[in-house]
Amino acid sequence: xxxxxxxxxxxxxxxxxxxxxxxxxxxxxxxxxLVKVKFETGAVGTPHTHxxxxxxxxxxxxxxxxxxxxxxxVSAGDGLYMEPxxxxxxxxxxxxxxxxxxxxxxxxxx
Numbered sequence: 226x227x228x229x230x231x232x233x234x235x236x237x238x239x240x241x242x243x244x245x246x247x248x249x250x251x252x253x254x255x256x257x258x259l260v261k262v263k264f265e266t267g268a269v270g271t272p273h274t275h276x277x278x279x280x281x282x283x284x285x286x287x288x289x290x291x292x293x294x295x296x297x298x299v300s301a302g303d304g305l306y307m308e309p310x311x312x313x314x315x316x317x318x319x320x321x322x323x324x325x326x327x328x329x330x331x332x333x334x335x
Contacts, residue, residue, distance in 0.1 A: 226330070227254035234261075240334075244268060245317075250334060258330035264288070264317035272314030277327040279307040286321010290314070 232251050239247040245268035251259040264270070264286065272291065283303045290299055292313040299305060301321065307313045 226332075228252045239263070243271065246270065248334070253330045253335075256329050258325075258327045258334065260325040260327070260331070260334065262323045262325055264315075264321055264323070266317055266320045268317045270315040270317075272312055274310050274312050275327075275331070276309050277329060277331060278309055279305075279313075280326045281305040281307070282324040284322040284324050286317060286323075287319040288315045288317055288321065288323070 228250065234249065237249045239249055242248040242262060245265035246262060248260050248262045251261050253259065281304060283299050283301050285301050287298060287300045290297060290305055290313065292305060292307055293311045298318065
């Protein structure tokens with residue numbers, strides 16, 4: 226299972242991912258997935274766990290993240306790492322975009 230070789234933002238639909246949150250799947254195979262997630266100010270990434278390793282890059286905006294009980298504010302240019310099955314979530318303080326990578330891919334997103 227894998228995505229097309231080239232994924233163009235203008236040709237990729239935004240999918241609902243929560244209240245005032247949308248995402249675009251930007252590439253994947255069985256081993257990895259890249260996802261762009263856009264948040265409006267005040268939107269919440271509900272605390273959750275999953276069996277995937279996750280690394281996130283803050284492309285724009287400002288977010289208050291809680292990962293494994295530790296809370297920090299991150300801004301454009303910052304990154305995060307979430308181990309599998311660790312509770313994590315965020316609140317968007319200033320509208321922005323997160324770039325999430327998952328290993329293995331999130332079949333539940335397709």
